[in-house]
Amino acid sequence: MRVAVLGPVRAWRGDTELELGAPQRRAVLGLLAVRANQVVARDELIDGIWGEDLPAQSVNALHVHVARLRAVLEPGRERRAPSRTLLATQAGYQLTLASGQLDTEVFAERLAAARASLAAGDLAGAAGQFDVALRLWQGTALAGIPGPLAEIVRTRLSEQRLAAAEEHVDVILALGRHSEAVQRLVELVAGHPLRERFRAQLMLALYLSGRQAEALAAFADARRVLAGELGIEPGTELRQLHARILAADPALDVAPDHEKQQTAQDGAAEHAQPPGGRPPAELPPGERPRPAPAQLPADVAAFTGRAAELAALDLPATPSPAVAITVVSGTAGVGKTALAVRWARQAAGLFPDGQLYVNLRGYDPGQPVPPADALAGFLRALGMAGQQIPPGDDERAAAYRSLLDGRRMLVLLDNAASVEQVRPLLPGCPSCLVLVTSRDSLAGLVARHGARRIDLDILPQSDALGLLRALIGNRVDVEPDAAAALAAQCARLPLALRVAAELAVDSQQSSLAELAGELADEQRRLDLLDAGGDARTAIGGVFSWSYRHLPAGAARTFRLAGLHPGSDFDPSAVAALTGVSATHARDHLVLLARAHLIHPVGAGRYGMHDLLRAYACRLAAEQDSEQGDAPHEALIRLYDYYLGAAAGAMDVLVPAEKHYRPPAPDRAPGTAVPRPAGTAEARAWLDAERATLVAVAAHAATRGAPSYSTRLSATLYRYLETGGHYADAVTVHGHASRAARLADDRAAEATALINLGIISWRQGRYPEAIGYQRQAMAVAAATGDRAAEAVALGNLGIVYERQGRYDEASDCQRQALALTREAGDTTGEARAIANLGSIAIRLADYGHAVGWYQQALARFRDGGDSNGLASALPDLGIAYLRLGQVEQAIDCFKQALALFREIGDRTGEAEALNGVGEIMMAASRPQEARAGHAAALTLASQTGDAYEQARAHAGLGAALTACGDVTVGKRHLVRALEVYAEIGAPESEAIRGRLAALERGQAHDPGDLVPR
Incomplete structure (x- = not known):
């Protein structure tokens, strides 16, 4: 017997369909079937079938339906023999079905099989299983069955069906069957017009079918339907896809399949997965919709008043053709940030593409945030990999405006110092709104950019008392005169009122009158008190009053915490x-947090208002210097801590290069330095403190401690490079270079120049990279630093090799090899030997290449250099591949991928994954090749490695062409050509030849695009 509920309820015995009778009888069978082999209570069945429309004898009616069903299901059963199919118990009824007799069970099994095929990399098998599963559906589940229980079951099964349909389409797209996907999606969209995922898939399928105009029209139709039915705009996925289709983004040429993309089936391809074990996606980041940025700080507790100002911030009724800018200006501590954040959170729904926030620290005692750094943060939040962030200020601003174009976003620029600091952060489109807070009126924004200005005054008396009441309770009403005096002494400034209120809460034994009198005495004592009633006088008085109530240890911590150069800090720092x-x-x-002198910003981390920071710094200069504990000494302890902790983390991550890094600080920093237990813990610490380490490097360079800037640069260089943190690397190494020149430290200058050159090379800026390495060589030669000269020569040779200048590259590596041997640097010697092997591969001298690499690997193993070992193995694999030794090649890539993942080198992992693709392509296994290159493209896009991106596009072009998808394959080849040409790599000629051959309809050599 078989029972079907995925459509009208039906049953068969063999090939004969059974006559089930009335709808209620079908309902009984259907509801028992979806709970097969479980007892369903009579009351539940009755309620599920009839709901509130119960017949007079519902129990008897149910019994009759069950009896007649038994007669149909078991026609040969003797009259009084117990049923073996539809059982009666004291609790209810149970339908007994064996495995495979119910279509919902078969549906679930087929789905599981489809997903297992995906996990195994069998796209075609997955598509077949999805197709079988979906063909089981013959309409709406439990069609025609009335009652609430049926509706609940119907909704659940329907959602499973739609999810399976989405996955099926993803697989079809991944197989390149774009026209078939369009046909399926037209029906799915018509049946489910509000399901945005189907509309996104339809847009993508149309685009991949060469029907770009129809894809854009599908978006317009989605917007019309969603606005008309629900009054909403399309979601993030649809809007991002629309923008990328408009831009003809080449990355769209291979479709995503949302966590189920093909992986390699065996050999090296089973390792062709990005970190975390996810199957690779054949798109760079951004195809999978990122969550909209939501960077707004938390709303302030007990926000009081400001109704008129909040109303004034609302958007004007008539949209402006220019970007809307509002400036909230006012004195320090008046509540500008609190007002802006409160309004921004209330209005967040008007900006579905997200909200960006940055504290520009315009009046911080330290350095204000440069616009370039703020832009880097925004670009990361908008989905640009840190490694892709341009180095120049103007380039960053242009990229920022491009990413914001057409989006509805709110940008909150908090605590700005000047128009010059704000101007590069302005979007270029009217769909965005910019909200700026500043102590300055920023008249230039009003005059040149048409900004609205809201001047924020102190709180009205009633609101000031209301804030105090919210913070300290009914004591305000018990002592109204004292409360009014306290508000006046705080100049009705919210920041001062909050600090004073916290002290009042901690002094429950004192009356408000006593506290107000004490504050009056403190204010009279302050030297900064003047007759003009400057609001800052009131703030200083309140701060001083609160500070004097601190225990001595906490007071000293407050003073010295103000010296910290980062935006936040933890207890160890x-x-x-x-x-x-x-x-x-x-x-x-x-x-201190309880006293509102600092504020929590995350788990175990704290920040400080710029006014409080300035006050703390002043106290430190006045009091700690007098006590012999100068602020400079405190900063040196802090620098020692960060340098020591960074060195400890790097010793775990890259132990073989310890001799390249400067030694740890000679003296203890005053607190225990974290000692990571393994590479994951070391990298986690570096990731958590990266922004602070960048700030410390800049701070030390300008605070009379340049050696800490240069040593941090030399310590962190490998982490910043292999982690793809190129924007931060440029900042750190740039500060180090300037600090070294100021200190006339030529060795440190050479190291910083070398590291700047490495980052330029990684980003494909080869002329700039050559310039840095030549400068480093000149500095090193002038000082007799042979080790640094060897490193610079080796790096210069790598860039020459990437440019196709193989003779010059070989000369550089041979000179580097001689210098490293002279200096006894076995790590550098191994790297020079490996680089000579790479050049041999370029020259098709594969036998010698294997020899060079075997020498290098032996030295890397002897020195315990996992990084060097991992970097050499992929090239050795390519040499073996070209010699026809496929198994040895696969083994090399297996080892390399495992090492790269262990040490967290994502740039190296992308290189190895491209090698996997090339091996699979040479072995005539284009589907596996596609998986390897797809994973490489994802990682290379994240790390910003232009060369590996081009290599991945070239591999995808070859693989897709071999699979018969010539149109999409050509798009990838065109993108590879663009990137190779942009960075000046010789591979561009091979790509041009391949494209020309495709135009002539010629077949291709599977290895003709292997770059080495």
């Missing part, structure tokens, strides 16, 4: 500043 234990530092920070 504060322990280093103060010289106390991390436990005591943590206790002090909790106390």
Whole structure:
């Protein structure tokens, strides 16, 4: 017997369909079937079938339906014999079905088989299983069955069906069957017009079928339907896809399949997965919709008043053709940020593409945030990999405006110092709104950019008292005169009122009158008090009043915490500043947060308002210098801490290069330096503290401690490079270069120049990379630093090789090899030998290449250099491949991928994955080749490695062409040609030849696009 519920309820015995009778009888069978082999209570069945429209004798009616079903299902059963199919119990009824007798069970099994095929990399098998599963559906589940229970089951099964349909289409797209996908999706969209995923798939399928105009029209139809039915705009996925189709983004040429893309089936291809074990996607980041940026800070507690100002911030009724800008200006502590954040959070729904936020620290005692750094943060939030962020300020601003174009986003620029700091951060499109807070009126924004300005005044008396009431309770009403005096002494400034209120909460035994009198005495004592009633006087008085109530240890922690150069800090850093234990530092920070002198910004991390930071710095200069604990000494302890911790992390990550890094600080930083237990923990610490380390490098360079800037640069270079943190690397190494020149430290200058050159090489800026390495060589030669000269020569040779200048590259590597041997640098010697092997591959001298690499590998293994070993193995694999030794090649790539993932080298992993693709292509296995190159493209796009991106596009072009998808394959080849030509790589000639052959309809050599 078989029972079907995925459509009208039906049953068969063999090939004969059974006559089930009335709808209610079908309902009984259907509801029992979806709970097969379980007892369903009579009351549940009755309610599920009839709901509130119960017949007079519902129990008897149910019994009759069950009896007649038994007669149909078991016609040969003797009259009083117990049923073996439809059982009656005291609790209810149970339909007994064996495996495979119910279509929902078969549907689930086929789905599981389809997903297993995906996990195994069998796209065609997955498509077949999805097709079988979906063909089981003959209409709406439990069609025609009334009642609430049936509706619940119907909804659940329908969602499973639609999810399976989405996955099926993803697989069809991944197989290149774009026209078939269009046909399926037209029906799916018509049946489910509000399901945005189907509309996105239809747009993509049309685009991949060469029907770009229809793809754009599909978006317009989606917008019309969603606005008309629901009054909403299309979601993020649809809008991002629309923008990418408009831009003819080459990355769209291979469709995503949302976590189920093909992976390699065996050999090296089973390793062709990005970190975390996910199957590769054949798109760079951005195809999978990123969550919209939501960077707004938390709303302030007990926000009071400001109704008129909030209303004034609302969008004008008539949209402007230019970007809308509003400036909230006012004195320090008046609540500009609180007002802006409150309005921004209330209005967030008007900006579905997200909200960007940056604290520009315009009046911070340290350095304000440069526009370039703010732009880098915004670009990352908008989906640009940190490694792809352009180095120049103008380039970053242009990329930022391009990414914002057409999006409805809110940009909150907090605490700006000047128009010059704000102007590069302005979008170029009217769909965005910019909200700026500043103590300055920023008249230039009003005059030149048409900004609206809202001047924020102190709180009205009633709102000031209301804020105090919200913070300290009914004591305000018990002592109204004292509360009014306290508000006046705080100049009705929200920041001062909050600090004063916290002290009042901690002083429950004192009356408000006593506290107000104490504050009056403190304000009279302050030297900065003047007769003009400057609001800053009130703030200083409140700060001083609150500060004097701190225990001595917490007070000292407050003073020295203001010196920290980062935007936030943790207890370990504060322990280093103060010289106390991390436990005591943590206790002090909790106390300071309770007093509103610092504020939490995350798990175990704290920040400080710029006014409080300035106040703390002034106190440190006045008091700690007098006590012999100069702020400079505290900063040196902090620099020692970060340098020591960074060195410890790098010793775990790259132990073989320890001799290249500067030694750890000679003296203890005053607190225990974290010692990571493994590479994952080391990288996690570096990732968490990266922004602070960048800030410390800049701070030390300008605070009389340049050696810390140069040593941090030399310590972090490999982490910044292999992690793809190129924007941060440029900042750190740039500060180090300038600091070294100021200190006349030629060795440090050479190292910083070398590292700047490496980042330029990674980003495909070869002329710039050559310039840096030549400068480094000149500096090293002038000082007799043979080791640095060898490193620079080796790096110069790598760039020459990438440009196709093989004779010059070979000369550089041979000179580097001689210098490293002279210096006894076995790590450098191994790298020079490996680089000579790479050049031999370029020259098709594969036998010698294998020899060079075997020498290099032996030295890397002897020295425990996992990074060097991992970097050499892919090239050796290519040499074996060209010699026809496929198994040895596969083994090399297996080892390389495992090592790269272990040490977290994502740039190397992309290189190895491209090698996997090339091996699979040479073995005439284009589907596996496609998987390897797809994973490589994802990683190379994330790391910003232009060369490996081009290589991945070239491999995808070859693989797709071999699979018969010539149109999409050509698009990838064109993109490869563009990137290779842009960076000046010789592979562009091979790509041109391949494209010309395709135009002539000629077949191709599977290895003709292998770049080495």
